[in-house]
Amino acid sequence: MLEFVLNFLFPPVCSICGKLNKNxxxxxxxxxxxxLEKSCVIEIKNKNYEKLLYIFQYESLVRKLILRxxxxxxxxxxxxxxxxxxxxxxxCKLLQxxxxxxxxxxxxxxxxxxxxxxxxxVANELSKILKIPTKSDILIKVVNTVTQSKLxxxxxxxxxxxxFFVPKDGEVEGKKIILLDDIYTTGxxxxxxxxxxxxAGAEEILILVLAKD
Numbered sequence: 523m524l525e526f527v528l529n530f531l532f533p534p535v536c537s538i539c540g541k542l543n544k545n546x547x548x549x550x551x552x553x554x555x556x557x558l559e560k561s562c563v564i565e566i567k568n569k570n571y572e573k574l575l576y577i578f579q580y581e582s583l584v585r586k587l588i589l590r591x592x593x594x595x596x597x598x599x600x601x602x603x604x605x606x607x608x609x610x611x612x613x614c615k616l617l618q619x620x621x622x623x624x625x626x627x628x629x630x631x632x633x634x635x636x637x638x639x640x641x642x643x644v645a646n647e648l649s650k651i652l653k654i655p656t657k658s659d660i661l662i663k664v665v666n667t668v669t670q671s672k673l674x675x676x677x678x679x680x681x682x683x684x685x686f687f688v689p690k691d692g693e694v695e696g697k698k699i700i701l702l703d704d705i706y707t708t709g710x711x712x713x714x715x716x717x718x719x720x721x722a723g724a725e726e727i728l729i730l731v732l733a734k735d
Contacts, residue, residue: 537590537599538583546598555583555602561610562734569709570716571701571727575613577606580705580733588704588733597638603732604647614652617700620728623649623656626703626715627686629666644732645702654700660693661686661715678710686715688722695723700730707735 536543538551547555564574578584591599608614625641633639642658649656665685688694701715712729719727 537587537596546596547602551583552602555587556606558582558584559606559610561613563616566729570713570720571729573728574706574709574712574731574734575616575728576706576731576734577603577610577613578733580707580735584733592636592640592704595637597640597643600640600643600647603644604651606732607644607648607730608651616728617648617652617654617730620654620698620700620726622660622694622697623652623654623700623702624661624719625656625658626701626711627658627661627663629663631666641702641704644704648702657693660688660690661719662689678708679713682710682714684714686718688718691722693722694719696725697723698726698728699724700728702730704732705735706731706733 533542534544534546535541536548536551537546538554539548541548558578560579561575561577564576566572566574580588587599587602590596591603607617623645625639625645628636628639639658642656645656645658648654663686667681667685699719701712701719703711706712706729709729716724716727716729
């Protein structure tokens with residue numbers, strides 16, 4: 523009954539074109555986004571992580587969709603992004619080589635303000651499909667940093683430094699880890715999270731992002 527009332531008062535519409543659609547993304551717009559899919563794996567050298575897998579370039583419709591997902595209470599889009607990751611068979615094969623899925627954490631104050639961690643929601647969906655455990659309590663953000671998108675390259679590195687830690691010993695010892703984030707720009711967040719995880723004993727880290735800037 524409650525769902526019926528909410529749908530009557532706030533009818534579901536496509537997140538891109540605004541047309542009524544019960545799935546919050548109409549078939550035409552979904553096809554438009556799917557055509558932008560550019561799944562790519564990059565081998566990384568001289569970093570604390572070994573591979574970067576991104577699904578889209580951070581532009582046009584994808585950029586609009588990610589921003590709405592993060593900042594406009596459109597948490598239901600986690601299903602769409604998770605499905606875009608696993609629809610690629612090579613992505614699935616690669617991801618299933620790993621032991622743990624860890625979403626980049628938010629500081630608790632930002633979490634309270636937004637109401638959800640967008641990367642954690644996608645991670646939970648991937649966990650169900652790929653049968654890889656998601657652990658949201660292994661990596662903790664202890665510093666409420668300035669939003670990275672507001673800063674330049676060098677400032678991003680210093681802003682995020684020492685913002686994360688692993689509270690329990692042995693949680694990632696010898697594990698191959700997928701670190702999930704939404705957007706990859708300079709890689710400062712990925713580098714800092716990976717550094718902390720490697721210091722805690724992680725064997726190998728793959729950075730998985732929805733989009734690369």
